[in-house]
Amino acid sequence: MVVLAERYRPTVSSGTRQLLQLLAAVNSRLSGDVSLPMLAVWARRSRFDLHRRFRRLVGETPKAYTTRVRLARAAAELVSNGRRVSAIASDQGFASHEVFTRAFTRHLDQSPLRYRARGLHVAGRLTAATHASAVSSTAPCISLYHLRITERKPAVPLQISVRAVPAFHALVIRRRIARDEIAAALAECLPTVFGYAQQHGLAITGPPFARYPEVGMGSLVIEGGITIAEPPSTALSDRIEAITIPAGRAVVTVHRGPYDSLPESYQEIEKWMRDQQLSAAGAPWETYLTDPGESPDPATWETEIVQPVRDTQRTSN
Missing domain, CATH: 1.10.10.60 (Homeodomain-like)
Incomplete structure (x- = not known):
């Protein structure tokens, strides 16, 4: 660590x-x-x-x-x-x-x-x-994740480790958006997925998350969703998809603070991975551990960031 x-x-x-x-x-x-x-x-x-x-x-x-x-x-x-x-x-x-x-x-x-x-x-x-x-x-x-807080000052240092991450099932809505539209997209997608799971009796197993299958210079693809115990057995609505994230090794850290400063944490993860000779092996995701509706101080908000990786040293041998 x-x-x-x-x-x-x-x-x-x-x-x-x-x-x-x-x-x-x-x-x-x-x-x-x-x-x-x-x-x-x-x-x-x-x-x-x-x-x-x-x-x-x-x-x-x-x-x-x-x-x-x-x-x-x-x-x-x-x-x-x-x-x-x-x-x-x-x-x-x-x-x-x-x-x-x-x-x-x-x-x-x-x-x-x-x-x-x-x-x-x-x-x-x-x-x-x-x-x-x-x-x-x-x-x-459910509609408050990525709430923007624009005024900032120096924060607590970040800690990073590599660990085994288990597989999980999820319901998501996938959208292509501009980088400054994350909060708006999640405010639309997460309540829809959450409501669908409740309405159809799908067991929710953890906090909401956002996954980023594609990140470009001007836009990105975001999957906003929730984890569920098992994939649904019936057909889903047109907008909602069921996905399974496989188990594997991943770089994991907990970002403490507002969502505005999440990009800085991702940059720190990338730098740490280069230093450790690790490379990405799939789309990263962030899980929102803290409820903004119950914790009014953004300094206390915790967001777990997970980046699947492969060891470049082992791969090259």
Whole structure:
């Protein structure tokens, strides 16, 4: 393991920091009153101003955001434990069983009881528990990855190592975009893939990720997705693909800080690989370990970067 040079740590505008702190507060109190009037009181802003700022940062209105997160967590509970539907609805902050059922059916195109009866495509308590944990931590931030923080200052050094990476299955949406469109692409792709997996009972096994099969000077190909326990057995929608990433050796590091400074970490990885006589053996990917919706300080955000490699010394012999 090697310690590398300085990169950058963010200084966040007071307005953005306040909204991130508000999101963290909301996500810890979803069983209570998180209406717009209450959020405005917490933020010490007018309802109109908060609504406008919230939607600009998150991409959803406060009501749409809280309803979506509550329903996602409720859906995960339905297939991971045997609690009564009314109890789950109450714990997730819905006023009544009827209100919950109507909202759930609109969101997932089936009633809570039918959703529970179908269950996950991959059965088992461990799979269900993993799915529930992944949904609970991912739902609040599914549209916030690669949130841009423009003001920066020196950050903590980076550490890099080589390790064996296991194979995994995933659902992704693939798009060709300009380099400055990553955040917008993920804000569109990740919620779509996440919602599809929940709607169709596919067990989610970890945080969202972005993979880069092709990187050019002016554009790149990005695959935004989530890991799942097993490939789906039915045909997917036109936009969503199922992929399997093979096991192998890879250079791995954890980037700590805002998404804006991820390019500097990739540059450090490339330099380290040259020094270690390693060459890339496939597309890199980054997994978003920290939930921006629950951790308001960008300096604490962690993103794992994985670059599959082959050893050029062994290859040449």
